[in-house]
Amino acid sequence: MQAVDVIVREVGLRDGLQIHPTFMPTDRKIAWIEAEAAAGVTEIEVTSYVPPKLIPQFVDAEEVTRRALDVRSLTVAALIPNSRGAERGIALGVHKLNFVMSVSRTHNLKNVRREREESVTDFKKIVEMVRTHRAGERAKVVGGLSTALGCSYEGRVPVADVVKYALQLAAAGADEIVVADTVGYADPVQVRTVFKAVMAELDPLPVAAHFHDTRGTGLANVAAALECGVRRFDASLAGLGGCPFAPGASGNIVMDDLCFMLDSMGLRTGVDLEKLLQVRSIVHEALPDIEMHGALARAGLPRNYVRAGEQRAA
Amino acid sequence: MQAVDVIVREVGLRDGLQIHPTFMPTDRKIAWIEAEAAAGVTEIEVTSYVPPKLIPQFVDAEEVTRRALDVRSLTVAALIPNSRGAERGIALGVHKLNFVMSVSRTHNLKNVRREREESVTDFKKIVEMVRTHRAGERAKVVGGLSTALGCSYEGRVPVADVVKYALQLAAAGADEIVVADTVGYADPVQVRTVFKAVMAELDPLPVAAHFHDTRGTGLANVAAALECGVRRFDASLAGLGGCPFAPGASGNIVMDDLCFMLDSMGLRTGVDLEKLLQVRSIVHEALPDIEMHGALARAGLPRNYVRAGEQRAA
Numbered sequence: 001m002q003a004v005d006v007i008v009r010e011v012g013l014r015d016g017l018q019i020h021p022t023f024m025p026t027d028r029k030i031a032w033i034e035a036e037a038a039a040g041v042t043e044i045e046v047t048s049y050v051p052p053k054l055i056p057q058f059v060d061a062e063e064v065t066r067r068a069l070d071v072r073s074l075t076v077a078a079l080i081p082n083s084r085g086a087e088r089g090i091a092l093g094v095h096k097l098n099f100v101m102s103v104s105r106t107h108n109l110k111n112v113r114r115e116r117e118e119s120v121t122d123f124k125k126i127v128e129m130v131r132t133h134r135a136g137e138r139a140k141v142v143g144g145l146s147t148a149l150g151c152s153y154e155g156r157v158p159v160a161d162v163v164k165y166a167l168q169l170a171a172a173g174a175d176e177i178v179v180a181d182t183v184g185y186a187d188p189v190q191v192r193t194v195f196k197a198v199m200a201e202l203d204p205l206p207v208a209a210h211f212h213d214t215r216g217t218g219l220a221n222v223a224a225a226l227e228c229g230v231r232r233f234d235a236s237l238a239g240l241g242g243c244p245f246a247p248g249a250s251g252n253i254v255m256d257d258l259c260f261m262l263d264s265m266g267l268r269t270g271v272d273l274e275k276l277l278q279v280r281s282i283v284h285e286a287l288p289d290i291e292m293h294g295a296l297a298r299a300g301l302p303r304n305y306v307r308a309g310e311q312r313a314a
Numbered sequence: 315m316q317a318v319d320v321i322v323r324e325v326g327l328r329d330g331l332q333i334h335p336t337f338m339p340t341d342r343k344i345a346w347i348e349a350e351a352a353a354g355v356t357e358i359e360v361t362s363y364v365p366p367k368l369i370p371q372f373v374d375a376e377e378v379t380r381r382a383l384d385v386r387s388l389t390v391a392a393l394i395p396n397s398r399g400a401e402r403g404i405a406l407g408v409h410k411l412n413f414v415m416s417v418s419r420t421h422n423l424k425n426v427r428r429e430r431e432e433s434v435t436d437f438k439k440i441v442e443m444v445r446t447h448r449a450g451e452r453a454k455v456v457g458g459l460s461t462a463l464g465c466s467y468e469g470r471v472p473v474a475d476v477v478k479y480a481l482q483l484a485a486a487g488a489d490e491i492v493v494a495d496t497v498g499y500a501d502p503v504q505v506r507t508v509f510k511a512v513m514a515e516l517d518p519l520p521v522a523a524h525f526h527d528t529r530g531t532g533l534a535n536v537a538a539a540l541e542c543g544v545r546r547f548d549a550s551l552a553g554l555g556g557c558p559f560a561p562g563a564s565g566n567i568v569m570d571d572l573c574f575m576l577d578s579m580g581l582r583t584g585v586d587l588e589k590l591l592q593v594r595s596i597v598h599e600a601l602p603d604i605e606m607h608g609a610l611a612r613a614g615l616p617r618n619y620v621r622a623g624e625q626r627a628a
Contacts, residue, residue, distance in 0.1 A: 156620065187578035188579060213609065214613045215571065215616070219533065223534040261529075295529045295530035299498065302497070303465070303468070
């Protein structure tokens with residue numbers, strides 16, 4: 001595998017599809033995964049182990065996971081809301097279990113129907129399950145902190161709370177912490193404050209950033225997180241995602257625009273920008289009514305564009 | 315006037331409208347200017363003194379300027395491509411003459427049909443004209459450097475060339491220099507490199523930033539420029555502008571999203587975000603077919619949003 005400076009992770013198959021009313025055929029999901037892996041994306045959150053009754057889009061979670069695991073060089077991740085989800089992932093041999101809880105109490109109650117302390121307890125149980133599982137390589141367990149930069153119920157979220165739950169998940173045995181701006185409230189100043197505080201406490205545990213572009217600040221927040229030393233970013237192709245309560249609102253930061261910005265900054269992502277842009281047609285053809293964002297797709301690369309690897313060589 | 319930390323300047327009436335095929339009625343332009351001034355925007359580039367034969371959108375440049383000058387508290391600016399444009403502006407008593415030349419030779423030849431040295435000579439003449447004009451308060455003369463962060467004909471533009479022409483315009487008597495990413499090629503690393511170099515040479519002359527969001531990096535570039543000390547930014551309401559060669563491509567950075575990001579960062583702009591968002595309907599009603607961008611307009615302000623002034627007070 002080639003050297004990269006920043007790891008970009010596709011979360012569109014989970015965060016992008018979970019609110020979309022139309023089922024994306026399993027074959028199309030796999031085509032998306034395979035094409036994006038071929039474009040150089042090395043980690044994809046392929047599905048969510050929530051009950052299909054809650055989110056029918058993930059009724060094929062088992063098949064998607066199995067077939068994604070066949071893609072060489074890909075780190076296959078899946079979201080788990082609780083230990084029951086972890087059981088499914090461990091049985092499948094998924095590489096990464098992306099556990100999620102919210103830093104704000106109200107959002108955690110609404111989203112996973114429990115107190116934050118119960119989420120932490122469940123997380124400990126998941127780490128224990130993974131450690132005692134015998135077969136195959138141990139899955140990595142990721143502690144995701146939703147609403148870490150603002151909550152649609154509570155507004156601003158205290159930095160101290162983000163640090164508190166990050167420390168609790170780290171102490172429980174997380175292999176990585178993800179700090180998420182679930183509702184797109186963050187600005188660069190806030191990003192620097194929160195990430196500096198969390199990273200100072202957790203170092204050397206990897207801390208990743210999950211930003212939404214709901215209010216246009218997504219890539220500015222990436223630049224701020226980069227300055228803090230963050231080198232792992234979630235994004236979704238074409239910015240799929242959005243918010244069920246804000247029609248037309250942008251979703252996750254746009255993977256294609258993220259890769260362009262990083263590459264242009266001289267940071268190698270390992271992703272071939274032209275190949276990545278071509279993957280958009282797979283999504284568009286499968287889900288013609290899904291709203292797709294992205295500035296690079298409309299404008300194209302700058303003239304005589306110099307890729308990050310070539311900048312290094314020059 | 316209340317204290318502000320950052321000056322945001324509306325350029326949509328010029329940069330946003332100049333490529334739009336439909337004429338915006340003069341009364342609607344004035345309504346836009348008045349409403350945005352009432353929302354707290356203190357500086358607007360209201361028109362361009364190019365020959366109306368070249369851009370019919372600006373056939374009403376004289377009337378728009380005169381009526382904009384009636385708006386109390388507003389700094390009225392207009393683009394001038396050459397000394398003939400400056401004559402018109404001086405006769406009207408406009409506050410700011412925004413001269414523009416391109417750092418890249420090819421773009422300057424295509425855009426204003428002359429060598430860069432001829433542009434600099436013309437700029438000297440304009441400064442002289444302004445200084446010798448007797449009536450009223452002397453207009454400020456702004457030296458704008460287009461394609462300073464990339465050129466759609468030449469690709470990357472040497473930083474040394476940006477510094478060179480910035481110094482020449484400063485030496486000629488510019489009151490301010492505007493560094494422009496005309497075609498939206500810039501990334502935050504490049505922004506830091508170029509603005510640091512220019513500002514180190516020009517200090518204490520004000521240096522402003524004019525970014526386009528063509529490839530999604532606009533607000534990230536603003537954040538990078540802020541770190542360099544830039545405190546003057548051009549933007550257009552709803553990101554009007556675009557590029558005639560890239561259908562659907564974004565134009566200038568979105569004024570509404572810019573003001574939100576700055577305000578959220580605790581930087582006072584003097585702009586009332588809700589009032590600013592309401593101005594969009596004036597543009598939409600006058601030009602129903604113009605493409606309007608903007609994330610804040612779709613998503614709304616965060617819950618319990620705390621304004622920059624209130625952050626200071628708290």
